[in-house]
Each structure stands twice: as structure tokens, then as C-alpha cells.
Amino acid sequence: MKNITLIGMPGSGKSTIGVLLAKSLGFGFIDTDLVIQQQQGVLLQQVLDRVGTEAFLDLEADAIAGVVCDRCVIAPGGSVVCREKGIRHLKDISTVVYLDIPCGVLEQRIQNMGSRGIAFQPGETLADVYRYRAPLYRRYADLIVDGDQRSLEASLSAVLQALIGV
Numbered sequence: 001m002k003n004i005t006l007i008g009m010p011g012s013g014k015s016t017i018g019v020l021l022a023k024s025l026g027f028g029f030i031d032t033d034l035v036i037q038q039q040q041g042v043l044l045q046q047v048l049d050r051v052g053t054e055a056f057l058d059l060e061a062d063a064i065a066g067v068v069c070d071r072c073v074i075a076p077g078g079s080v081v082c083r084e085k086g087i088r089h090l091k092d093i094s095t096v097v098y099l100d101i102p103c104g105v106l107e108q109r110i111q112n113m114g115s116r117g118i119a120f121q122p123g124e125t126l127a128d129v130y131r132y133r134a135p136l137y138r139r140y141a142d143l144i145v146d147g148d149q150r151s152l153e154a155s156l157s158a159v160l161q162a163l164i165g166v
């Protein structure tokens with residue numbers, strides 16, 4: 001099996017499920033948010049505040065396009081689909097799985113909306129971001145998984161089930 005990338009909205013579980021998935025497959029794990037934080041030397045929200053959303057999306061795409069790995073689970077930021085450069089690279093090197101979750105569930109899950117580093121355009125709400133991105137996640141996905149499961153274990157099982165035969 002080649003690399004696996006989890007895409008989806010912030011709070012959909014890419015980072016949390018990603019590390020569990022890697023562990024259960026014996027794969028490595030790369031969270032590109034952590035790669036960017038290490039490259040920049042500050043937290044994601046600080047990068048966003050410093051450079052603004054558009055420059056952040058460019059910088060994120062460059063970081064993602066630089067990912068080189070084998071037998072890894074990759075958890076990019078939810079904004080990966082905002083730049084062709086990053087998502088195209090992930091399509092080239094991995095099977096892309098979309099964790100599909102209703103916006104209302106995300107609003108309940110995300111406690112730190114203003115500080116967790118979401119690439120909002122001025123005045124945007126999470127619902128605006130969801131409306132814009134949902135078709136993009138579907139366009140780039142190889143597989144779509146219902147991520148609105150009752151537990152982390154159930155979400156992990158749903159992803160593993162979808163990957164059977166890949």
C-alpha cells in the first residue's frame with residue numbers, strides 16, 4: 001500500500017485518526033502543520049497572523065509539496081485543497097481519503113476556533129469555509145469516509161474498512 005493522506009475540514013480528525021491509522025498499519029506519520037511550525041519556529045496561528053491567509057496558503061502548499069515519504073500516513077491542514085500545488089503532490093504520492101463530517105459536528109468539536117490556525121478569509125465563518133471546500137475535498141478524494149462516528153475507534157475502523165483492497 002502506498003502513502004495515505006487524510007483530508008477534510010479542521011476538526012474532522014486528520015491528525016488524531018492519522019496517528020492511530022499509522023500505528024495500526026505500521027506506517028510513519030507526518031502532520032504537515034507540525035512541519036510548518038518547525039520550519040517557521042512559531043505556532044500556526046502566529047504564522048497566519050504574521051503573513052495573512054493568502055501568503056499562508058502559499059507557504060503551506062510549498063511545505064506540502066516538499067513532503068517526501070514512503071509508507072506514511074500524512075495529515076495536512078484542512079486548507080490543503082486551497083492550493084493546487086500541495087494537493088496535486090499528495091495525489092501523486094498517496095491515496096487520498098476524505099473524512100466527511102457535517103459542519104454542525106465540527107462546530108461542536110472545535111473549541112478554539114480563533115487560535116487553532118484556520119485559514120479564514122476576512123469575515124468568514126466555519127460554515128462559509130465548509131461550503132467552499134466541501135466540493136474540493138470530494139473532487140480530490142480517492143475515497144470518502146463518514147467521519148461522524150461515535151468514537152475515535154469507530155472512525156479508525158471506518159477508514160481501515162475503506163482502505164481494504166487499496
Ligand SMILES: Nc1ncnc2c1ncn2[C@@H]1O[C@H](COP(=O)(O)OP(=O)(O)O)[C@@H](O)[C@H]1O
Nearest residue numbers: 010011012013014015016109149150151152155
Ligand atoms: N469520532 C471521532 N473521530 C475523530 N475525532 C473525534 C471524534 N470524536 C471526537 N473527536 C475529536 O475531534 C478532534 C479532531 O481534531 P484533529 O484530529 O486535530 O482534527 P484535524 O487534524 O482534522 O483538524 C479531536 O479533539 C478528537 O479527539
Ligand SMILES: O=C(O)C1=C[C@@H](OP(=O)(O)O)[C@@H](O)[C@H](O)C1
Nearest residue numbers: 010033044077078079117118119
Ligand atoms: O483548515 C484550515 O484552514 C487550516 C487547518 C489547520 O490544520 P487542521 O485541519 O489540522 O486543523 C492548519 O493547517 C491551517 O492553519 C489552516
Ligand SMILES: [Mg+2]
Nearest residue numbers: 014015033075
Ligand atoms: Mg490536524
